[in-house]
Amino acid sequence: MLNVLLTEIMKLKNTKMHWLILLGAIPANLVTLYAFLPRVTPEGTRAGIDLQDMFYRQGMVITILGPFMFALMTGYIISREYQERTINQLFSYPVSRTKILFAKLGAVVVLIFTTSLLSCIMVTATGVIMSFTKPVEMEVLWSGIRMNMLAGLLALGTIPVSAALSMIGTSVIPSTVLGAFATIVTLIGEMGHGMRNILFPWAMPYWPVRELAQGLAESGPNPYAVPGMTILAVTFMVSLVFCIVYYEKAEIHSGS
Amino acid sequence: MSTILRTSRLTKRYGGKTVVSDVNMTIIPGDIYGFLGQNGAGKTTTLRMIMGLIHPSSGEVELFGKPLHGNKGEAMERIGAIIEYPGFYLNLNAADNLEIHRRLMGMGNRESIDDALAAVGLLDAKHQKVKQYSLGMKQRLGIARALLHHPELLILDEPTNGLDPVGMKEMRQLFLELVRKRGITFLISSHLLSEIEQLSNKIGIIHKGRMLEEIDYESLQRKTRHYLDIKVTDEKKAAFILEQKLGTTDYVVAGSGGLRLYEHLDEPDRVSLLLAEGGVGIKEMVLSGDSLEEYFLKLTGGDKFA
Numbered sequence A: 001m002l003n004v005l006l007t008e009i010m011k012l013k014n015t016k017m018h019w020l021i022l023l024g025a026i027p028a029n030l031v032t033l034y035a036f037l038p039r040v041t042p043e044g045t046r047a048g049i050d051l052q053d054m055f056y057r058q059g060m061v062i063t064i065l066g067p068f069m070f071a072l073m074t075g076y077i078i079s080r081e082y083q084e085r086t087i088n089q090l091f092s093y094p095v096s097r098t099k100i101l102f103a104k105l106g107a108v109v110v111l112i113f114t115t116s117l118l119s120c121i122m123v124t125a126t127g128v129i130m131s132f133t134k135p136v137e138m139e140v141l142w143s144g145i146r147m148n149m150l151a152g153l154l155a156l157g158t159i160p161v162s163a164a165l166s167m168i169g170t171s172v173i174p175s176t177v178l179g180a181f182a183t184i185v186t187l188i189g190e191m192g193h194g195m196r197n198i199l200f201p202w203a204m205p206y207w208p209v210r211e212l213a214q215g216l217a218e219s220g221p222n223p224y225a226v227p228g229m230t231i232l233a234v235t236f237m238v239s240l241v242f243c244i245v246y247y248e249k250a251e252i253h254s255g256s
Numbered sequence B: 001m002s003t004i005l006r007t008s009r010l011t012k013r014y015g016g017k018t019v020v021s022d023v024n025m026t027i028i029p030g031d032i033y034g035f036l037g038q039n040g041a042g043k044t045t046t047l048r049m050i051m052g053l054i055h056p057s058s059g060e061v062e063l064f065g066k067p068l069h070g071n072k073g074e075a076m077e078r079i080g081a082i083i084e085y086p087g088f089y090l091n092l093n094a095a096d097n098l099e100i101h102r103r104l105m106g107m108g109n110r111e112s113i114d115d116a117l118a119a120v121g122l123l124d125a126k127h128q129k130v131k132q133y134s135l136g137m138k139q140r141l142g143i144a145r146a147l148l149h150h151p152e153l154l155i156l157d158e159p160t161n162g163l164d165p166v167g168m169k170e171m172r173q174l175f176l177e178l179v180r181k182r183g184i185t186f187l188i189s190s191h192l193l194s195e196i197e198q199l200s201n202k203i204g205i206i207h208k209g210r211m212l213e214e215i216d217y218e219s220l221q222r223k224t225r226h227y228l229d230i231k232v233t234d235e236k237k238a239a240f241i242l243e244q245k246l247g248t249t250d251y252v253v254a255g256s257g258g259l260r261l262y263e264h265l266d267e268p269d270r271v272s273l274l275l276a277e278g279g280v281g282i283k284e285m286v287l288s289g290d291s292l293e294e295y296f297l298k299l300t301g302g303d304k305f306a
């Protein structure tokens, strides 16, 4: 399995994938710079750098861009085999199609976590530097990293939907259109800061991000976490099973 | 005898249209099987079924003595193939593409990559991105990839597509060498009669989805040889004269006074004189027989092979 995953990673060499990762990661880093602008508290004193707020902003940006970026990455990895007419060969190996599918999804996981990791590099670096002077920041730093890992994990929930569209359409377009749509919906939702947003599976990664927010109207644990997770889990399972069945059964005509 | 490949009544329908119909094909070790058919005859569709890329509507594929269904992985380790088009990851160079293949085939050593590239004369282009390859180079790289894991059977769908005459000749020589040195069995599809004729020891002719004939090269030669068709008063005496006076045994007695003489086609005068001197009366003597092309034309009902 590891061997098949490795071939999937190899296939990305010299592609535009690293630009895509940067395109996903850079805006989140830029947004955190906002924290370095001078800020004054209501009491009139100069406020310090708020690490938690940095993480919140970074998390918002990555969870808004994520649906589009990750759909594009998934779409490319699945559909290129049809576009570049390598699918005949790919399905002529002594490796089951399901294994190949999981290797491809595995490559997407690697890309998602790489993007997430890079997106929080600025804020993490700030946190590490601050932790030398203020021991309390360690706790905030850890909660930020945890948030990023959880958001990345939740982003995986909708990946099989993108994969399914890409294998049916044998093109990156359907998945990208869906991703763009999901990003717009998530953007509008996050602008409103509502707790109910996370019922939309693509917006579920916003759940851990919102926990870091300060001074919002509604606070406390999100009552929609359980239904949101249920919707996401069902979306994941159904689309994954569909992918496996479709990939296994599909007749390969492409390459003609 | 052990077979490498056997299909029985292989059939594929798309909607109501039968694209491949009851194809029976038998390939034994050492064969260079030429799968000949015009554009749209059903060659690629048949090969896709053999490779398990599409499911037969009915009929079966048996590879190395076992049904393909349920033994695909094992069979695929023993086959190298190019179906329709040699697809590669264009962003990668030749070596990386072959490295991916090596890993997915689950085989050990990396040196075999250089060997395979050298076999098709692409060692110098090893580090060049496949994006920059011409179609002819891709065809050759496709063959290198198909050879990499030391298969017993090579399935090549129109492998000389996109090659110039020199390239085609080189390719044929490579195939013959692979048969000689490594004992590889070939299944090669083509729409070019001339190509198949120069290469194959067995030919399967597919036309509009049906296998019209499966014939070995010698039988085909026999069927397509020219001969003097002679009608005589006494064929036994005539045969004796042909052997004694003309010194040939390359004839057949066709019965009821008929003889087919495959030699001395350009000297009917001498043949008739000798027969007459020996007291055999000649009723009729004509040059007949089909050329290979004419033979195929008759088989396919007049449709030409390019």
Ligand SMILES: Nc1ncnc2c1ncn2[C@@H]1O[C@H](COP(=O)(O)OP(=O)(O)OP(=O)(O)O)[C@@H](O)[C@H]1O
Binding pocket: A253, B014, B019, B037, B038, B039, B040, B041, B042, B043, B044, B045, B046, B191
């Ligand atoms: N997916 C499909 N759906 C419907 N018809 C198909 C499909 N694939 C192939 N066909 C039809 O099946 C017939 C045989 O096609 P095939 O590709 O097997 O021919 P071929 O012998 O390989 O021809 P060529 O020399 O052009 O490669 C053609 O008439 C084609 O239109």
Ligand SMILES: [Mg+2]
Binding pocket: B043, B044, B045, B084, B157
């Ligand atoms: Mg074809």
